[in-house]
Amino acid sequence: MEHEEMSLFPGLSRRDFLKTCGALAGLIGLSGPMAVPKVAEALEQLAKRPAVVWSLFQECLGCSVNLLQSRKPAPANLILQQISLNYHEAVMAAAGDQAEKSFNDTVNSGDFYYIVEGAIATTPKEAITIHGKTAADIVTSTYKKAKATICIGSCSCYGNIQAAAPNPTGAKGVGDFLRQDAGIPDAVVINSPRCPGNADDTVAILLYVLVNKKLPELDSIGRPKFLFGVTVHDNCERRGHFDNGEFVQVFGDEGSDKGWCLYKVGCKGPVTYAPCPKTRWNGQHGWPVTSGGPCIGCAEPDFWDKLTPFYDKAPGFHIPGDITPAQIGVGLGALTAVGIGAHFIGQAATGRLFKGGPVEGKEEEAGPKEGGK
Amino acid sequence: MTKVVIDPITRIEGHLRITCVVENGKVTDAWNTATLFRGFEIFMKNRDPKGIWQFAQRICGVCPTPHAFNSLKAVETALGVDKVSDSARLVRNMMEACQIGYDHILWFYQLNGFDYVNVPDALNAKAATPGLKAVQDQVKAVVDSGQLGPFANMYWDHPGYKLTPELNLEVTAHYLQALGVQQLANDAATMLGGRYPMIHNYVPGGVVQMPSIETIEFYKSNMAQVKDFIDTVMVPDLLAVAPFYLDLATYGQGVGNFLTWGVLDEKSQDPYDRLFPRGGIFDGKLELQKVDPDQTRQFTKTSYYGDDVGAGKHPLDVGQEPIQFTQLPPIEGEGLPQGKYDWTQATRYGDQNRPMEVGPLAQMLVAYLSGRPEAKTLVDSTLAAVGHAGDPMVLVSNLGRLAARVLKAKINADNALRWADDLLANIGGGDTTVYNELDYSRDGTGKGGWDAPRGALCHYTRIKDGKIDTYAAVPPSNWNLSPRDDSGKRGPVEEALVGTPVVDPAKPLEILRTVHTFDP
Ligand code: SF4
Ligand code: SF4
Numbered sequence: 001m002e003h004e005e006m007s008l009f010p011g012l013s014r015r016d017f018l019k020t021c022g023a024l025a026g027l028i029g030l031s032g033p034m035a036v037p038k039v040a041e042a043l044e045q046l047a048k049r050p051a052v053v054w055s056l057f058q059e060c061l062g063c064s065v066n067l068l069q070s071r072k073p074a075p076a077n078l079i080l081q082q083i084s085l086n087y088h089e090a091v092m093a094a095a096g097d098q099a100e101k102s103f104n105d106t107v108n109s110g111d112f113y114y115i116v117e118g119a120i121a122t123t124p125k126e127a128i129t130i131h132g133k134t135a136a137d138i139v140t141s142t143y144k145k146a147k148a149t150i151c152i153g154s155c156s157c158y159g160n161i162q163a164a165a166p167n168p169t170g171a172k173g174v175g176d177f178l179r180q181d182a183g184i185p186d187a188v189v190i191n192s193p194r195c196p197g198n199a200d201d202t203v204a205i206l207l208y209v210l211v212n213k214k215l216p217e218l219d220s221i222g223r224p225k226f227l228f229g230v231t232v233h234d235n236c237e238r239r240g241h242f243d244n245g246e247f248v249q250v251f252g253d254e255g256s257d258k259g260w261c262l263y264k265v266g267c268k269g270p271v272t273y274a275p276c277p278k279t280r281w282n283g284q285h286g287w288p289v290t291s292g293g294p295c296i297g298c299a300e301p302d303f304w305d306k307l308t309p310f311y312d313k314a315p316g317f318h319i320p321g322d323i324t325p326a327q328i329g330v331g332l333g334a335l336t337a338v339g340i341g342a343h344f345i346g347q348a349a350t351g352r353l354f355k356g357g358p359v360e361g362k363e364e365e366a367g368p369k370e371g372g373k
Numbered sequence: 374m375t376k377v378v379i380d381p382i383t384r385i386e387g388h389l390r391i392t393c394v395v396e397n398g399k400v401t402d403a404w405n406t407a408t409l410f411r412g413f414e415i416f417m418k419n420r421d422p423k424g425i426w427q428f429a430q431r432i433c434g435v436c437p438t439p440h441a442f443n444s445l446k447a448v449e450t451a452l453g454v455d456k457v458s459d460s461a462r463l464v465r466n467m468m469e470a471c472q473i474g475y476d477h478i479l480w481f482y483q484l485n486g487f488d489y490v491n492v493p494d495a496l497n498a499k500a501a502t503p504g505l506k507a508v509q510d511q512v513k514a515v516v517d518s519g520q521l522g523p524f525a526n527m528y529w530d531h532p533g534y535k536l537t538p539e540l541n542l543e544v545t546a547h548y549l550q551a552l553g554v555q556q557l558a559n560d561a562a563t564m565l566g567g568r569y570p571m572i573h574n575y576v577p578g579g580v581v582q583m584p585s586i587e588t589i590e591f592y593k594s595n596m597a598q599v600k601d602f603i604d605t606v607m608v609p610d611l612l613a614v615a616p617f618y619l620d621l622a623t624y625g626q627g628v629g630n631f632l633t634w635g636v637l638d639e640k641s642q643d644p645y646d647r648l649f650p651r652g653g654i655f656d657g658k659l660e661l662q663k664v665d666p667d668q669t670r671q672f673t674k675t676s677y678y679g680d681d682v683g684a685g686k687h688p689l690d691v692g693q694e695p696i697q698f699t700q701l702p703p704i705e706g707e708g709l710p711q712g713k714y715d716w717t718q719a720t721r722y723g724d725q726n727r728p729m730e731v732g733p734l735a736q737m738l739v740a741y742l743s744g745r746p747e748a749k750t751l752v753d754s755t756l757a758a759v760g761h762a763g764d765p766m767v768l769v770s771n772l773g774r775l776a777a778r779v780l781k782a783k784i785n786a787d788n789a790l791r792w793a794d795d796l797l798a799n800i801g802g803g804d805t806t807v808y809n810e811l812d813y814s815r816d817g818t819g820k821g822g823w824d825a826p827r828g829a830l831c832h833y834t835r836i837k838d839g840k841i842d843t844y845a846a847v848p849p850s851n852w853n854l855s856p857r858d859d860s861g862k863r864g865p866v867e868e869a870l871v872g873t874p875v876v877d878p879a880k881p882l883e884i885l886r887t888v889h890t891f892d893p
Contacts, residue, residue, distance in 0.1 A: 058409060060437075062437065085523050090383065093523060165416060168411075196434060252581070256581065256583075281563060282562075285563040286564055291567030293566075308424060
């Protein structure tokens, strides 16, 4: 390959730069004629690239691997031109004492954004140490000096997999740890869950903070509302099949080939608040449901315990299986009793839902019973 | 005596401290300490076997695919199923080909590159092309800004950096290019698996659906580009850089025992018939032996578990409790690790409790000795190129580990399209079964045995009453980064570190190099 063909780096043309700004503006919810100039101006006015310190605690590096899948901007551009990634153990050249110096120089300046990937161990705290210090100690002192702390991935947000019962290391998300164990009851962190954390979220949140110079509006569990306001199910491209009662019954069946709804093979999309179907993953080449496998609910706290078994139907969400179409005609009261969302009820009320809709008796006809092809 | 501690070892997956004793310019003793514990085997108990692979792939976000595969295989064999349909095999091979393709590119450039390529020195180069000039300008912009970011505080003035400024610039450009190429492999994995890392298209008994023709063609097109990059950039880079670092052939020999469970199934789904076949090499004798994952034994006298938790037991009988954490000696001062010093168990093989090196070097040596034509041709030509025709033992060194990964990346990429073409042929022939439901009412014991990019990986499980009764994962790092066993024998990385030259103990570049050749 010729070097001339290399478009990732160096730099973007002005046109590409503005395109990137447009994409970012969309991601962080800015619209209108001033959106692109506003993002462009904010980026250009940064005399210094904002310094970022990225800690890895109880993690698997998956969130960082997904960061390397970022497109707008591409990772080299992000890491070297948009921000100054001063500390990231998997990326940085320096190791040992020299890495520790990079960490201390940046943190002591107080002029940095703090990103955390990974959970905080509490029993024992020594289940994760770096340079002889526990994650618990590192996160407490670093949080206090950072301009903002962003938790990328479900581990740093809520503890995630290592916190699965019986949580052998007392793993916790950063926010909970700071508030409950570190004596900082009013600690605020931005949570960007999912497992892995999504590169586009990371970029969007960073940009939001840089452009607006404030934290985004957060929901009750610390997630930016602009990203995590709707369920997966509400934006899913298979939603029409759900509404029509067309379900994959067994993997590999005719419904699988036709891209039908995965609710009956365990999809947790209906109870999961995340933007997967809209933002998609890895340069928008897919998201879990496009693979034909069910959503596992990885953006929800404690999904390892609350949303398992993964191939069982989503708990707390029922299609009105016990209700016959005739009963539906009687009144909507019965529907509210089965715990479904307002959107669903709205559709039922307009009659759209039960046009051959998801009623257990009916849905059995919708797909072949024997799959396994 | 000088004590050298590197904590954190950067550019790896995981958390690692290395402690060395340096005397007369050489490492004379070494200890590796994994400084992270999560307890997978504890919280995987009592779970639903069908979905356990979703837990398993979170063991490593760099190589989730082989963890997922191992978990499927362990559950399948526990429930009495040894093979999946041929089309499911091919989809799994395609996923693995993406995984290996991206991983080895990332390892060569992003994780190892800075050990050999002096980025600031690229500024002294005469840029031969406008593209290289542009890269140089960007490096200059970063340096001039005073914000060195990820380049800050490296040992750039170490005499161990030997490349010319021009080569430093060229490989820096490829470092940046490689970031785009790894995306091609992961985009293909995303088309098949929904995203990467943490895929969604696997399920015990097969895969969830037959990929569309469009997806298969996308995979083919992307993997063809990955192959092109490996052939025209990565292999030439290895051959351009290696002559400057031939001293790497003189250290890092390690324990001389090699193990691979094999990876990438041919039609037979026989582990000895894989693209990278199963096999072992013992005591530095290049003779191929059969190996059995049930001969894996673990010891815990030097790990943070009770002494008798391990005691040479099979992984399924070891578990991870109880935890007996003891503080390591401080980084400063003279104190050296004693007694318990690692979260990793000492993993050993067979009656003689041998420490085993795992990874691409083991995979390539076993493939070579198995007579796989791809491996024979490549290894023989590489040996001839470095003036050691017919002497594969010369590969047993840091240099060999570097070369083996690049050669393995090439064999993987050369075969990546074959899996897709065979799948298209199956579809054409009407053989489209991708999933067969398992009988979850059975009890049983099963195991995987399918290498990760970094080496031998095996998951083991016991299923009882429809639940995971016991689960054990033995990843490559458990082999390579084993601490001392109960008899005091060092693990493979510890052993490879002994003898590593250290020009300046304050800048232990050579120690980093030895550790990084194992891609921990
Ligand atoms: S959130 Fe998921 S991908 Fe990210 S570090 Fe945790 S387990 Fe790994
Ligand atoms: S249940 Fe899952 S697959 Fe079906 S529409 Fe909802 S999110 Fe999509």
